[in-house]
Amino acid sequence: MRGASRPSFEELRDQLDAVVRTAQNASQIGDELFAVTGLLDTEHGLRRALSDPGKPAAEKAAITQALLHGKVTPATEQLLTQAVQKRWASSADMADAIEELGIESLARQAEYERTLDDLEDELFRFGRLVVAQPDLRNALASTASARAKVNLLNTLLRGKVTTAALSLITQVVTHPRGRSLPVALDLCAQVAANRRQQLIAVVRAAKDLTEQQKTRLAGALSDAYGHEIHLNVVIDPAVVGGISIQIGDELIDGTAAARLAAVRRKLAA
Numbered sequence: 001m002r003g004a005s006r007p008s009f010e011e012l013r014d015q016l017d018a019v020v021r022t023a024q025n026a027s028q029i030g031d032e033l034f035a036v037t038g039l040l041d042t043e044h045g046l047r048r049a050l051s052d053p054g055k056p057a058a059e060k061a062a063i064t065q066a067l068l069h070g071k072v073t074p075a076t077e078q079l080l081t082q083a084v085q086k087r088w089a090s091s092a093d094m095a096d097a098i099e100e101l102g103i104e105s106l107a108r109q110a111e112y113e114r115t116l117d118d119l120e121d122e123l124f125r126f127g128r129l130v131v132a133q134p135d136l137r138n139a140l141a142s143t144a145s146a147r148a149k150v151n152l153l154n155t156l157l158r159g160k161v162t163t164a165a166l167s168l169i170t171q172v173v174t175h176p177r178g179r180s181l182p183v184a185l186d187l188c189a190q191v192a193a194n195r196r197q198q199l200i201a202v203v204r205a206a207k208d209l210t211e212q213q214k215t216r217l218a219g220a221l222s223d224a225y226g227h228e229i230h231l232n233v234v235i236d237p238a239v240v241g242g243i244s245i246q247i248g249d250e251l252i253d254g255t256a257a258a259r260l261a262a263v264r265r266k267l268a269a
Contacts, residue, residue: 005093008086011099015082016101016108017226019075023112024103027167032076033102034171036068036231041177050084051094057085075235099177103188105166110164111227116199120192122165127185140181146174174258179210198248201229204236204255221247 020026040047052061061081068077079101088094110119114204129139140149150170155165172184179187201221203209209217214231229247241256 003089005089005097008083008088009097011084011086012079012097012101014081015102016104019078020105020108021140023109024110025073025075026112027163028073028204029076029079029108030102030167031171032072032103032246033079033098033105034175036072036076036080037095037099037102038175040098041164041175047091047095051088051091054088060084063065085185099201100187102171104190104195106164106168106171110135110192111195111199113162113164115164116163116196119163119164119168120189120196122161122169123185123189123192126161126165126169127182127189130181130185137181140173141176149173174233181214193201194248199229201231202219202246202248203231203233203243204239206232206235206237206239206241208235209243221245 001066017028020029032152040050047223049055050064054059061084064081064084065077068080079096083094083098088097107116107119110116130140139152149172153170153173157169161169168188169185172179172188173181176184201218202216214233218229218231221231225247239255239257240260242254242257242258244255245252
């Protein structure tokens with residue numbers, strides 16, 4: 001997604017964090033977002049109408065509420081009402097964003113179930129299995145009914161992978177959206193990997209932190225970000241003093257070296 005679509009998607013992802021509270025509702029929201037993506041892929045006129053920048057945002061919101069009220073959870077209705085009011089570079093971008101929110105929601109399910117690392121690994125391994133076994137790939141990409149494919153996946157995977165992995169694999173098999181299965185699985189694995197990285201704080205310090213310091217720091221970061229944060233402490237003599245913390249794309253730098261560099265930049269200005 002590019003242009004106007006990127007900030008619109010980022011805002012929706014932040015809103016997803018606000019409405020997902022448990023593994024159960026993360027799973028339900030994810031399934032509902034996939035179902036709506038399927039509807040938009042089928043009803044092109046509806047998709048164009050809901051993403052039309054020329055239509056008033058309130059009108060598009062009213063159409064969405066009339067269409068979905070009572071058929072999805074209030075959290076999903078709220079997310080989709082927000083989605084249609086945002087600006088998108090194309091109608092396809094809006095559908096892609098809703099699908100990716102569905103993937104994000106199921107990744108959050110795995111996070112609540114403490115299986116996020118397993119999810120990424122299981123998606124990757126199943127993707128390699130599909131590539132290595134043409135008969136399986138053809139069966140999952142065939143014109144067989146969605147129910148037949150779901151039954152096949154349940155036979156192969158139920159009890160052998162996490163519930164979030166089975167849900168995601170089932171969704172991309174039954175809603176391929178014109179992509180090959182390995183490509184769709186890679187997208188899901190990348191979303192899971194990005195989510196995992198957002199839960200890891202890379203801490204750089206001149207010397208190792210005590211267990212008490214690590215506990216306090218992890219607690220403070222978890223409170224600030226609203227979910228559990230894991231620390232990876234890197235000993236780096238160049239830090240000089242203090243610590244720097246990297247969480248995803250965000251850098252929290254409180255090192256003496258950083259402050260000294262800032263002073264030098266001011267002197268050179």
